[in-house]
Amino acid sequence: MDSQRKTIPLNWKNGSIIFVLSFLVAAVGVFLLRQTLIPKEELDCYARVITLQKAVDQWDKAHPEKPITDEIDEAALVKEGFLQTLTYDHNFHYYFVGETAHGLRVKCNKHEDNPLALRITGDFLLAVLLFLIFCSIRGYVFFSSNEG
Numbered sequence: 001m002d003s004q005r006k007t008i009p010l011n012w013k014n015g016s017i018i019f020v021l022s023f024l025v026a027a028v029g030v031f032l033l034r035q036t037l038i039p040k041e042e043l044d045c046y047a048r049v050i051t052l053q054k055a056v057d058q059w060d061k062a063h064p065e066k067p068i069t070d071e072i073d074e075a076a077l078v079k080e081g082f083l084q085t086l087t088y089d090h091n092f093h094y095y096f097v098g099e100t101a102h103g104l105r106v107k108c109n110k111h112e113d114n115p116l117a118l119r120i121t122g123d124f125l126l127a128v129l130l131f132l133i134f135c136s137i138r139g140y141v142f143f144s145s146n147e148g
Helices: 012-037 040-062 074-080 116-138
Strands: 095-100 103-108
Touching (some): 012 116, 040 074, 040 095
Antiparallel strands (some): 095 103
């Protein structure tokens, strides 16, 4: 009988601790799943996008009269010292500067990753779900008529 089950009022301290632990479990779980399920070459693609974005930003600051807005000339970036030579399969990955919600950003033709804000939002929503499941299993009640 569920009516005989012991319930525990959830206070701010316990709720905060449980939520922080839920968030950590969700974030670590998502990270481990990403590392396990996404191929290494795709993870390397994400890393190269970040490296190329930094180099393109430096180029644009140094050469405001001719910013990179479409094709990325890696040889010119290396020659200027903004980039070290990247070794990857140029037939498989192609990097370019394209329009995003945040302006012109480096993109890869094969794989686009969600922005960090979306990943954090996903981790947060997963943490809320874990928090609710844990609290319901352990008998915590959110709104109790008898504080005690």
